[in-house]
Amino acid sequence: WLLNMASSTMDTRDTKRKVACVNLYFICEDGGTFKVQHPFSPYFLLGVKEGTAMEMEGYLRRRFEGHIADIEHITKEDLDLKNHLSGVKQKFLKMKFFTVQDLMEVKKELQPIVTRNKNKQESTIFTDGLFEQKEGPTRSNLTVKLQELEDNITFIREFDVPYHVRFAIDSNTRCGLW
Helix, strand or coil, X not given: CEEEEEEEEEECCCCCCEEEEEEEEEECCCCCEEEEEEECCCXXXXXXXXXXXXXXXXXXXXXXXXCEEEEEEEEEECCCXXXXXXXXXXXXXXXXXXXXXXXXXXXXHHHHHHHHHHHHHHHHHHHCCCCCCCCCCCCCHHHHHHHHHHCCEEEEECCCCCHHHHHHHHCCCCCCCC
């Protein structure tokens, strides 16, 4: 029987890199106990503007190199949509990390960008067509290109689910008597 679980990290055999894992503590029918370390990548979902997923994946991999274990393109129902009961699905980037600390560091950098983009989108809804756009100071092409890439990030989801709860929801771990 599964007695308890706790978040932890472990070193991988091949790369000697720290990765997130869940320690599972079991008790046997005879009263004996044992522990299993199960590696599981923490992740969150990132929303990007339609048609920019591939470009954003490359940008995110370069910017957060060493923190990101993998990025998957997935399709899920977006419960924030007004018509979410109709079964309309949305594309997300599932960003997997080596450790929970990596997830928190990347989230800390992306959250202000999401907030800025959300505020910018809301303000353009109300000011579109009211004011004439003036060109700002010229910036280098690289700065403009990075800003344009960051403008494609629309939201972050599921970053606030505790790691061990995310493991319990997503894993296919079965224990107990059959």
